[in-house]
Amino acid sequence: MADKKHKKVLGSLQPDVEDILSWNDLPANAFEPASTQEKAGFIQDRKSVSYWKDAWRRLRKNKVAMIALVIIILLALFAFVGPMIVPYSYDEVIPGANNIHPWHYTLEDQEKLSEAQMTPDEAVAAAEAEAAVEGRTLTSVEIATIRAKAKVNSSNTDVEALKQELGIKAKPFGYTNDELQRMADGEFVFPHVFGCDIQGRDIMVRTMVGARVSMIVGICCALIVLVIGALYGSISGYCGGKVDAVMQRIVEIIYTIPEVLVILLLGATLKPIFEEFQNSGDGPLQRLVTVLGPNLISIFIAFGMLYWVTMSRIIRGQILQLKQQEYVTAARALGAKGGRIISRHLLPNCVGQIVTTTFLQIPSAIFTESFLSFLGMGVSAPMTSLGSMCADALSGLTSYPYRLFIPAAILSVMILCLNLFGDGLRDALDPRLKK
Amino acid sequence: MAKYILKRVLMAVITLFVVICLTFFLMNAVPGSPWLSERSPSQATIDALNAKYGLDKPVIVQLGMYLNDLLHLDFRDSIKMQKDRPVLDIIANMFPISAKIGVISILWAILVGVPLGCLAAYRRGTWVDSLLRVISTVGISMPGFVVATLLLHTLTGGLPGVNLFPATFVASDWRSYVLPCLSLGFYPMCYLSRQTRTAMLDSISQEYIKTARAKGLKNGKIIFKHALRNALIPVITYLGPQIAFTLCGGFVVETVFTIPGLGRYFVQSITNRDYPLIMGTTIFLAAFIIIMNLVVDLLYKLVDPRINLSKGGD
Numbered sequence: 001m002a003d004k005k006h007k008k009v010l011g012s013l014q015p016d017v018e019d020i021l022s023w024n025d026l027p028a029n030a031f032e033p034a035s036t037q038e039k040a041g042f043i044q045d046r047k048s049v050s051y052w053k054d055a056w057r058r059l060r061k062n063k064v065a066m067i068a069l070v071i072i073i074l075l076a077l078f079a080f081v082g083p084m085i086v087p088y089s090y091d092e093v094i095p096g097a098n099n100i101h102p103w104h105y106t107l108e109d110q111e112k113l114s115e116a117q118m119t120p121d122e123a124v125a126a127a128e129a130e131a132a133v134e135g136r137t138l139t140s141v142e143i144a145t146i147r148a149k150a151k152v153n154s155s156n157t158d159v160e161a162l163k164q165e166l167g168i169k170a171k172p173f174g175y176t177n178d179e180l181q182r183m184a185d186g187e188f189v190f191p192h193v194f195g196c197d198i199q200g201r202d203i204m205v206r207t208m209v210g211a212r213v214s215m216i217v218g219i220c221c222a223l224i225v226l227v228i229g230a231l232y233g234s235i236s237g238y239c240g241g242k243v244d245a246v247m248q249r250i251v252e253i254i255y256t257i258p259e260v261l262v263i264l265l266l267g268a269t270l271k272p273i274f275e276e277f278q279n280s281g282d283g284p285l286q287r288l289v290t291v292l293g294p295n296l297i298s299i300f301i302a303f304g305m306l307y308w309v310t311m312s313r314i315i316r317g318q319i320l321q322l323k324q325q326e327y328v329t330a331a332r333a334l335g336a337k338g339g340r341i342i343s344r345h346l347l348p349n350c351v352g353q354i355v356t357t358t359f360l361q362i363p364s365a366i367f368t369e370s371f372l373s374f375l376g377m378g379v380s381a382p383m384t385s386l387g388s389m390c391a392d393a394l395s396g397l398t399s400y401p402y403r404l405f406i407p408a409a410i411l412s413v414m415i416l417c418l419n420l421f422g423d424g425l426r427d428a429l430d431p432r433l434k435k
Numbered sequence: 436m437a438k439y440i441l442k443r444v445l446m447a448v449i450t451l452f453v454v455i456c457l458t459f460f461l462m463n464a465v466p467g468s469p470w471l472s473e474r475s476p477s478q479a480t481i482d483a484l485n486a487k488y489g490l491d492k493p494v495i496v497q498l499g500m501y502l503n504d505l506l507h508l509d510f511r512d513s514i515k516m517q518k519d520r521p522v523l524d525i526i527a528n529m530f531p532i533s534a535k536i537g538v539i540s541i542l543w544a545i546l547v548g549v550p551l552g553c554l555a556a557y558r559r560g561t562w563v564d565s566l567l568r569v570i571s572t573v574g575i576s577m578p579g580f581v582v583a584t585l586l587l588h589t590l591t592g593g594l595p596g597v598n599l600f601p602a603t604f605v606a607s608d609w610r611s612y613v614l615p616c617l618s619l620g621f622y623p624m625c626y627l628s629r630q631t632r633t634a635m636l637d638s639i640s641q642e643y644i645k646t647a648r649a650k651g652l653k654n655g656k657i658i659f660k661h662a663l664r665n666a667l668i669p670v671i672t673y674l675g676p677q678i679a680f681t682l683c684g685g686f687v688v689e690t691v692f693t694i695p696g697l698g699r700y701f702v703q704s705i706t707n708r709d710y711p712l713i714m715g716t717t718i719f720l721a722a723f724i725i726i727m728n729l730v731v732d733l734l735y736k737l738v739d740p741r742i743n744l745s746k747g748g749d
Contacts, residue, residue, distance in 0.1 A: 253450045262454075265461045265717075268705055273464065367578055374580045375686060375702050390580060394691070397588055404588070408581040416576035 055352075058428040065424020068417040075414055079211035087190050088202040090209040090384055094176065094192075095200065102195040102203075102402065103170035104180065112168065123147065194406055198396065203389075207407055210386040213379060214366045214414065217299055221365035224304030226358045229311025234342045236312065237319030244316075254309050263302045263368065267377045270298030295379045299372065303365055311357050318350035352429035359425055363418035370411055386411040436736075443732060447725045454721040455714070459501065462713050463494045488514055490710075501714065510718075511711040516704060522715035526697065530719075533689070533696035536612060537682035540620035541674075548624040549670065552631025553658055556639060567628065574625025583618035583691040590614060604694045611692075619688045623677055630673055634666035641665070667738050675731030679724040 049057075059065055088094065123146050124138075131138050138146075173191030175183065183189050194203035236247040274294030278286055289297060322328065323346065331341050347354070373379055373387030386407040393404035485491040489500060504511060510522040517525055555567040590600050591614070604611045638644070639662050647657045689699035697716060704712040 249446075252446060253453055262457065262461075264702065264705060265458060265713075269461045269464045363576070370578050371580065371687060374578070375690060376706070377702070387578070387580070390584065394584065397584070401588055404584055408584065412573075412577045412581055415578070416573060419572065419576050 051351075055428040059424055062424040062427065065421050065428075068420035068424070071413065071417045072421060075211060075410070075417070076215065079208055079215055082208035083205055083212070086202065086205050086208070088192075088205045090206050091201065092205075093200045094196060094202065095178070099198055099200075099400070100176060100192060100196045101170075101400075102193060103172055104175045105168060105170060106180065109168040110177075123149070194402070195400075197392065197403065203403060203406065206384045206389060207386070207410060210384045210389050210407060211410055211414065213296065213383070213385040214369060214411065217296065217303075217369045217385075218362035218366040218418070220296075220300050221303040221307065221369075222358045222361040224300055225308045225311050225361050226354065228304060228308035229357075230315055230347065230354060232308065233312035233315030234319050234347060237316035238323060238338060238342055238346065240320075240323075248316075251309050251312060254306065262306060263372065264375070264377055266302035266305065267295075267298055267372055270301055271295045274298055293379065293383055295383070299369055299379075303368065307361065307365070311354075311361070314353055314357055315347075315350065318353055319346050322346050322349050356422065356426040356429055360419070360422040363415045363422065366411070366415055366418070440733065443729055447729050450725055451718070451722055455502070455505070455718060456498065458714060458717045459498050460494065462708075462710055463497070488710075505718075510715045513709055513712045515707050515709040516700075516712060522711050525700070525712065526715060526719055529695065529697040529700050532694060533685060533698060534682050536615050536619060536685060536688070536694065536696065537678075539612060539616040540685075541623060541678050541681045542620075543616065544620040544623035544627055545674070548627030549631050549663075551624075552628040553635055553663060555628065555632045556635035556662075557654075557658060559636065564632075568632075571625040571629045571632075574621055575629065577622075579618065579622060579687040580691060582621050583615075583688050586614050586618050587691060604692050615685065615688050615692045615694060618691075619681060619685045623681065626673065627670060630669050631663075631666060634669045635662055638662045638665040664738070668735065671731055671734055671738060675727045675734075676724050679720075679727035682723065 083090070124143055127142070127146050128138055173193055175189065175191060179189045192202050192204065194207065196202055197206070232247065232251075236244050236251075271294055274289055274297050278289045278294055280286065319342075328341060328345055331345055336344075369385065370387030370390075373385040374391045376388070376391065379385045379388060389407040390404055390411075393400065393407070397404060482491070489497060492500075501511075510526075512519045512521050513525060551567055551571075555564045558564050600610050600614050601608060604615070635658075644657060644662055647661050652661075685694075685696060686698040686702055688694070689696040690702070693699075697719075701713075701716040701720070704716060
């Protein structure tokens with residue numbers, strides 16, 4: 001039999017049996033426990049980098065995104081902590097504060113100004129009264145001087161020029177006269193940094209509350225979109241076949257519905273329904289509605305019902321790719337059910353996409369909310385939002401332009417920073433860059 | 436191809452039907468009625484009015500009646516805002532103004548946005564690119580009403596000495612159109628330039644651009660003929676619905692500049708609960724947007740013959 005040894009044909013890929021048998025020739029010490037030195041050699045020099053740590057490291061290097069993050073945090077402090085510090089509330093009408101500017105003139109300056117604007121007769125009367133207090137009468141020369149001075153001043157109707165002439169300058173922050181008096185008495189009065197609106201409500205507090213509303217709307221809408229979109233997209237992608245086809249047709253229909261139209265209508269529809277619900281009893285759900293406000297909830301729902309479509313499409317695409325992977329087959333072979341495979345294996349593997357899409361939903365929700373509020377379809381009075389503040393400011397635009405620019409600037413900066421940070425987040429989490 | 440078009444048209448009809456039903460139910464779910472105004476009428480009057488316009492019937496019956504009217508191309512008459520005037524007539528009256536502003540806005544947005552995007556992609560990494568990127572990022576972060584009110588304030592006399600345009604809208608004065616069109620087109624312009632830049636970067640790095648360059652073609656020809664044509668798909672995708680939307684619904688811009696257009700009228704009709712008018716404007720806008728979506732899908736084939744339409748979107 002020995003001469004019948006298998007002859008290997010040149011170029012054959014058949015493995016040499018002898019060779020394979022020799023694989024088992026292990027060294028004598030193969031089954032001895034490893035020495036401590038050998039063990040130490042297996043420990044990696046540096047800690048393994050987790051996905052999130054890696055992403056965070058990349059994100060930290062992105063200067064623009066980090067600056068945006070800092071501004072977002074500052075804005076969040078402004079919106080959430082600010083109203084606790086400022087002693088006014090957003091619907092509090094401060095007596096005598098109607099239309100005050102974010103600057104003020106001291107009481108002395110105001111007195112000087114009104115003195116300068118007196119008619120000759122009034123000036124003489126005032127001077128005589130002053131002299132009477134001091135116990136003397138005015139000479140006719142003095143009276144004539146006062147009269148002449150007052151005549152010149154009162155003929156000068158340009159208040160701005162008069163202020164310049166008297167050296168009166170505006171001091172920052174707005175105060176009512178009453179508050180100035182109290183300050184003169186040594187009391188601490190919190191300034192109206194941005195002035196007050198036509199009803200005498202502090203604009204700064206309203207801006208803070210408005211920014212808070214915008215942020216809450218953004219975050220809640222993003223969460224609703226995340227839940228619906230992830231659920232719908234993963235089921236559609238995982239099940240495939242007929243289920244997928246039907247679900248995708250529904251998505252297509254919702255996709256083509258003009259969203260702004262429906263949001264406008266939905267907002268108008270849901271608000272009174274929730275108001276009714278709020279007044280219907282005193283259960284925990286009703287209290288929740290009261291805390292958030294019926295109009296905010298209706299905005300959430302209107303957004304949630306329309307904007308999940310994009311999210312579901314992205315997740316479906318990812319799932320379609322991922323479900324062909326071996327680990328899914330392995331999980332299925334081990335008897336895992338669909339729900340478990342989706343939640344434990346598929347979704348965690350597209351977490352980067354999910355986080356980015358969810359985050360970028362926040363600025364877009366804020367954008368739409370401000371637009372709704374501006375048209376008067378968003379939050380209703382006395383609650384405020386940045387959009388409705390802008391709409392309110394429109395009527396007095398020429399006299400009080402800052403009332404428009406302050407909320408508009410905060411809104412734009414907020415959306416800008418969220419967009420920039422979202423872009424940075426996408427770059428950091430994108431697995432394609434990870435190589 | 437024909438099968439695909441048929442399928443898409445069918446889809447469009449279904450979508451429109453869904454929108455109509457949705458709007459109808461939503462609208463009727465809003466509490467309040469068109470008859471409540473400052474001088475609230477007596478209950479008898481309200482009942483009589485409800486009976487006259489069929490508002491006393493169950494919603495589903497009303498919907499059936501409305502759909503029946505629609506099939507006969509009857510959009511009914513306005514019941515409140517311009518009482519007893521046909522809705523179609525009102526739309527025909529309002530739409531031209533909105534469309535005029537919309538066409539100008541979208542035109543300047545395309546004519547400026549797309550070339551700027553090309554320029555940014557072509558000069559990638561230079562200061563031109565950075566500057567354009569800053570402008571477009573800021574642009575897409577500013578809500579329409581912010582841009583509109585800023586322009587309104589600064590250019591109509593808010594800044595001392597700058598009074599270039601009239602603050603109130605006069606349909607016959609061309610200067611009245613400048614600011615609304617500027618503000619309406621600003622967002623699409625910025626968005627388009629971003630989209631174009633991304634798509635152009637993608638297509639510039641392809642092999643055929645290298646080939647074109649090796650052939651000794653001029654830069655302009657490479658950019659506009661070879662690169663841009665292949666970068667147009669995402670641009671068209673965005674443009675389709677956007678055109679429809681800009682044409683009929685400058686909601687915000689029409690409110691800010693008090694333009695008597697369709698968008699403003701739509702918002703007013705909701706607050707006034709003028710049911711036939713809400714339905715009429717919604718159907719009009721929705722149909723327009725849906726048709727534009729359809730046109731875009733068919734345009735894909737024209738722009739890029741490699742796209743296989745019959746296989747569907749994915």
